[in-house]
Amino acid sequence: MSNMDNYNKNDNNNKKDDDNNRILLVDDEVDITMVYTMGLQDNGFKVDAFNDPLQALSNFKSGIYSLVLIDYKMPKMNGFELYQEIRKVDTKVKVCFITAFDVYHGDIKKEFQDSSDSMRQEGKEDSDLKCIIQKPIDLDELVKRIKEELNS
Amino acid sequence: MKKWHTGKTNIIILASVAAVVLAVSIFSYQYSVFTSNRIVDIASGEVRSNTRIEAHDISQILTNKLQTVGALLQTLADSPAIHNNEYKRADTVINTRQNSSTDFTDFYMWLNKDGKINWISNINQSAYQKYKGADLSYRPYFIIPKQTHTVYYSSLIESNDKIPRLYISYPVLNKTGTSNNQGRGILTGVVVTSIRLGTLGNFLKDQLYPQFNSTIGLLDRKGTILYTTGTQQYAGENIFGNKFQSVLASSLHSSDSKNLLDDLIRDSLQGNTGSKDIPINEKVNTIAYQPVTVNGKDFLILYISAQHNVASDVRALIIQQQYFTILMVTVIGGVAFIIAFLVFSWNKRLETIVKVRTGELKIANDSLAESNQQLALSNKQLALANQQLKIHDKMQNEFINIASHEMKTPTQAILGYSKLIQRHPEKRDEMIEAISRNASRLQRLTSDILDVTRIETGSLRLNLEKFDLNEVISDIVNDYRNEIERSDSDVKLIHQGGNEIIRIEGDKNRLTQVISNLVGNAVKFTTQGSITIKAEIEKEEEQDKDNALVSIKDTGSGIDPEIMPRLFTKFVAKSNAGTGLGLFISKSIIEAHGGKIWALNNPSLDGNGRSMGATFTFNIFLSKSRDKVTH
Numbered sequence: 003m004s005n006m007d008n009y010n011k012n013d014n015n016n017k018k019d020d021d022n023n024r025i026l027l028v029d030d031e032v033d034i035t036m037v038y039t040m041g042l043q044d045n046g047f048k049v050d051a052f053n054d055p056l057q058a059l060s061n062f063k064s065g066i067y068s069l070v071l072i073d074y075k076m077p078k079m080n081g082f083e084l085y086q087e088i089r090k091v092d093t094k095v096k097v098c099f100i101t102a103f104d105v106y107h108g109d110i111k112k113e114f115q116d117s118s119d120s121m122r123q124e125g126k127e128d129s130d131l132k133c134i135i136q137k138p139i140d141l142d143e144l145v146k147r148i149k150e151e152l153n154s
Numbered sequence: 155m156k157k158w159h160t161g162k163t164n165i166i167i168l169a170s171v172a173a174v175v176l177a178v179s180i181f182s183y184q185y186s187v188f189t190s191n192r193i194v195d196i197a198s199g200e201v202r203s204n205t206r207i208e209a210h211d212i213s214q215i216l217t218n219k220l221q222t223v224g225a226l227l228q229t230l231a232d233s234p235a236i237h238n239n240e241y242k243r244a245d246t247v248i249n250t251r252q253n254s255s256t257d258f259t260d261f262y263m264w265l266n267k268d269g270k271i272n273w274i275s276n277i278n279q280s281a282y283q284k285y286k287g288a289d290l291s292y293r294p295y296f297i298i299p300k301q302t303h304t305v306y307y308s309s310l311i312e313s314n315d316k317i318p319r320l321y322i323s324y325p326v327l328n329k330t331g332t333s334n335n336q337g338r339g340i341l342t343g344v345v346v347t348s349i350r351l352g353t354l355g356n357f358l359k360d361q362l363y364p365q366f367n368s369t370i371g372l373l374d375r376k377g378t379i380l381y382t383t384g385t386q387q388y389a390g391e392n393i394f395g396n397k398f399q400s401v402l403a404s405s406l407h408s409s410d411s412k413n414l415l416d417d418l419i420r421d422s423l424q425g426n427t428g429s430k431d432i433p434i435n436e437k438v439n440t441i442a443y444q445p446v447t448v449n450g451k452d453f454l455i456l457y458i459s460a461q462h463n464v465a466s467d468v469r470a471l472i473i474q475q476q477y478f479t480i481l482m483v484t485v486i487g488g489v490a491f492i493i494a495f496l497v498f499s500w501n502k503r504l505e506t507i508v509k510v511r512t513g514e515l516k517i518a519n520d521s522l523a524e525s526n527q528q529l530a531l532s533n534k535q536l537a538l539a540n541q542q543l544k545i546h547d548k549m550q551n552e553f554i555n556i557a558s559h560e561m562k563t564p565t566q567a568i569l570g571y572s573k574l575i576q577r578h579p580e581k582r583d584e585m586i587e588a589i590s591r592n593a594s595r596l597q598r599l600t601s602d603i604l605d606v607t608r609i610e611t612g613s614l615r616l617n618l619e620k621f622d623l624n625e626v627i628s629d630i631v632n633d634y635r636n637e638i639e640r641s642d643s644d645v646k647l648i649h650q651g652g653n654e655i656i657r658i659e660g661d662k663n664r665l666t667q668v669i670s671n672l673v674g675n676a677v678k679f680t681t682q683g684s685i686t687i688k689a690e691i692e693k694e695e696e697q698d699k700d701n702a703l704v705s706i707k708d709t710g711s712g713i714d715p716e717i718m719p720r721l722f723t724k725f726v727a728k729s730n731a732g733t734g735l736g737l738f739i740s741k742s743i744i745e746a747h748g749g750k751i752w753a754l755n756n757p758s759l760d761g762n763g764r765s766m767g768a769t770f771t772f773n774i775f776l777s778k779s780r781d782k783v784t785h
Contacts, residue, residue: 041574
């Protein structure tokens with residue numbers, strides 16, 4: 003387990019070298035961050051993974067990440083709240099939510115839409131939320147979805 | 155309708171019926187009286203007129219008869235045989251006369267100028283020899299024609315043979331010598347004929363109209379009784395004589411009738427004609443009187459008396475009719491009264507029945523209203539139950555969502571590691587361990603979800619048995635001690651009073667599950683210090699309420715006050731490794747045993763307000779629990 007923890011955090015301080023494939027991953031489940039990190043790294047992504055959303059936020063810097071991959075349901079701060087905080091700092095980073103809920107899928111979209119509307123009124127542009135990833139997902143499929151989102 | 159009102163109406167109706175009956179009776183009576191009087195008047199009128207007609211007719215007939223006899227006598231007096239005293243021829247002439255009027259006259263007689271008998275008709279030789287030459291010159295029927303030279307009609311005369319007779323005599327006058335003096339001549343004899351009163355009476359009787367029930371009386375001008383129907387015993391008596399008057403007095407009960415009769419007789423003796431109604435023997439009789447005039451002289455007075463039989467019969471009938479009418483009216487009135495009474499009492503009975511029915515209906519209505527109320531209450535309860543069911547349903551859905559969410563996380567881990575293990579064979583052992591860990595988590599979750607489902611569908615069954623609580627605790631403590639040892643923790647696990655045997659009746663497996671869950675939680679949240687598990691008996695006044703108290707006290711992080719109120723609900727207190735269902739299941743199991751479970755944060759010991767861990771406690775009855783299943 004300690005090995006995996008190292009693996010998980012091996013690129014934590016290695017920033018700014020490639021803007022196009024660095025991903026921030028936030029999920030309260032250790033096994034999930036472990037599995038997703040390894041799956042993404044095997045496909046050439048650099049991953050910063052956090053199990054605590056507050057920790058993730060405090061370590062967040064604008065312009066480093068091309069995409070944030072956030073679990074929706076987390077203790078202390080849910081995925082959407084984290085996303086909103088990130089958005090305040092970085093207006094360009096792309097976002098994908100991970101959820102194990104079937105029913106929350108629609109709720110996330112709606113919440114996102116409302117948020118986008120208010121931001122649009124403030125003069126900030128944001129794209130529609132297209133990227134919601136349902137747990138459990140095959141790692142190859144996950145990579146495919148991330149690449150699609152990055153290329154969109 | 156009120157009772158008194160009904161009574162009043164009833165009386166009014168009864169009174170009306172009675173009044174109508176009375177009015178009808180009175181009217182009917184009056185009408186019958188009127189009718190009867192009319193009928194009596196008509197009948198009496200008929201009797202009166204018939205009586206008068208009879209009197210008139212019969213007196214006329216009698217007049218004619220007497221005049222005829224007179225005429226016969228005159229022809230006899232004028233016959234040459236009598237004039238010439240031709241005895242032999244005169245016999246034949248006289249006998250011829252007698253033969254021609256034998257139904258009326260008794261005999262004819264020829265007297266010589268001295269009043270001695272020349273001849274008597276239809277007489278044999280020996281009788282003739284006896285009467286021949288008998289002197290009858292003292293009889294008025296010789297004296298008066300001799301003096302007056304005219305026909306003479308006598309009243310009653312007692313003859314020598316004691317037979318009462320009327321006599322008519324005619325003078326035989328030789329007018330040859332005195333032709334200057336018309337009517338007068340030399341008396342040479344007198345022809346006489348006699349009529350027996352009996353014969354006269356029979357003759358008169360025969361003249362009566364047969365269907366006309368009447369009697370005949372005949373008087374002479376002096377009031378001498380010549381004939382009365384039925385009896386001859388009064389013949390020759392004067393009407394005012396003692397004998398007849400005493401008979402009258404016995405027949406005429408009222409002096410009025412007597413006076414009326416006296417007036418009538420006096421009037422008739424004056425030669426007047428008339429009629430009167432006189433009650434005799436309590437029956438009205440009409441007596442009509444008519445003089446019998448012969449040769450212009452009132453000779454006799456004829457009386458016809460007729461009872462108003464029809465009238466009295468009619469009156470009797472009418473009275474009968476009246477009685478019948480009264481009876482009928484009474485009977486009808488009575489029947490009407492009885493019918494009215496029956497109708498009223500029936501109405502009253504009906505009213506009573508209706509009242510009773512109304513009462514019953516009211517009771518039924520009331521009970522219906524009560525039922526309705528109960529129904530409304532039931533509906534309310536049903537609505538409440540429905541609402542609870544909806545809430546329950548929503549909770550169930552939520553539970554399924556969360557449960558499915560919880561199951562997807564270890565599934566994702568297992569799927570992910572399974573894929574990565576091929577690419578990273580150097581990390582094979584760690585990944586296998588991770589897969590195993592997630593698989594067991596999935597297994598726990600599945601097991602807990604099944605338990606929750608059993609609890610929530612009420613199908614949690616307890617397999618009751620008697621066992622030592624401390625033995626169970628001891629086993630659990632041993633298991634966790636091993637686990638703690640493996641994880642390099644220095645937390646102490648203390649089983650207090652473990653030597654005492656506490657026998658309880660309950661589901662051993664389920665209670666093991668509860669204690670294990672509580673100890674497991676304590677271990678999970680305690681990084682240093684100790685965990686103390688204690689079981690003790692709590693005595694109660696009622697022996698069957700004696701119970702065992704089990705407490706698990708730790709020195710861990712304590713319970714977040716925010717989640718404390720919802721501590722025993724699903725998915726509230728969720729640790730990294732836990733399912734979030736353990737406390738809910740534990741609570742349900744304890745409650746199914748009839749016990750209670752609660753949790754408290756331990757009072758602060760270090761003085762700066764920091765919690766010194768938490769204590770979970772539950773109690774359970776020693777004897778068999780009454781409630782096997784709850785929720």
